[in-house]
Amino acid sequence: MSAGPIDPPARLLMGPGPITVYPRVLQAMSAQLVGQYDPFMTATMTETQALYRDVFATANDATVLVDGTSRAGIEAALVSLVAPGDRVLVPRFGRFGHLLVEIAERCGAEVHTIDVPWGQVFAPEAIEAAIREVRPKVLAIVHGDTSTTLAQPLDELGAICREHDVLFYCDTTASLGGNEFQTDAWGLDAVTAGLQKCLGGPSGAAPITLSPRAVEVVESRKSIEAGIRDADSVVRADRIRSNYFDLGQILDYWGPARLNHHTEATTMLYSARECARILLEEGIDASIARHRLHGDAMLAGLQGLGLVPFGDLAHKMTNVVGVEIPEGVHGDAVRSELLADYGIEIGTSFGPLHGRVWRIGTMGYNARRDTVLVTLAALEAVLRRNGARVPTGGGTEAALDSYRAAA
């Protein structure tokens, strides 16, 4: 077996994530490693924690990275907060709600769900009514669900959770950095994210933040590693059922004690640090405005091509849009042609939307005017070759009008 050096084709990733990575992030990832407890390493970890406190809009000390993709963050949060037999309420409005259910079930939770049809979000009253009925220990919910392109309003849920003494967990992977998100002001106890959406990095690190209430739960359930456990310490029946995702141990590793747990994934630390630096240099509000500007232009452009957007637009995320695949057009054939002929990737859909909806993202590095216009022009050409009747220049003209109206 012999293989050449890695040489990926030029691609413009305009799907729901992952997306083309900021060049600065790639550069940061090529920096040399240092030892696990090198003063530079521990200082970089501490710095990264401070950066992510700003990204999450929180004062939580317990703000760290879980090494792994976004799903690792979700799993760490749930396995550390939820003991077997605990009740967890999951309001589902898309695919990632199903993932929360699956993970909570594996933690041994008694999982209760409420549902709205894909394309809608919950009224806070519906979630409150379910909390009254279920009396869960944890409310677990997705903020922006890329499967439906919608964002669930969260601002009223924190007060409801506090009133009923419920821990409030949210997966904000798809929305953070491109949509408003306030950990402390919205009363969240645990939040997890990933880099490969609006933060413009690769997948592989999951930023996480825990409120003092959540830390208390985690601390009470953490395990002390065999061999360093004192002779008379007992293993609690409700200890966290994972070593790798034991947030108690992970916090001890990131905290002043620096107790050895895993070896921090240094290259992903550099990556996550650079993603946060880019976001904070731009300013979170400016980044959200940029995602909205280009998301609106993409939506207008798609409508200008005669395509029909999916879901309740009042709750659409800024950074991704779903559109119905026109009658008589083969969705996957269009996607393949866009990739093969133009080097542009757009997304397909899952579950009930599979074969019905394309998902097109404008996020992170790719939330730009040139990427929006090039994607619309290419899509117009491919749609026409696939037999769809599309107005000449309809996409780019409508997008340019949207930019002019916003200026």
Ligand SMILES: *Cc1c(COP(=O)(O)O)cnc(C)c1O
């Ligand atoms: C994209 C996305 C993820 C991704 O999880 P990975 O483990 O990084 O693949 C998780 N949650 C939501 C809501 C997402 O949109």
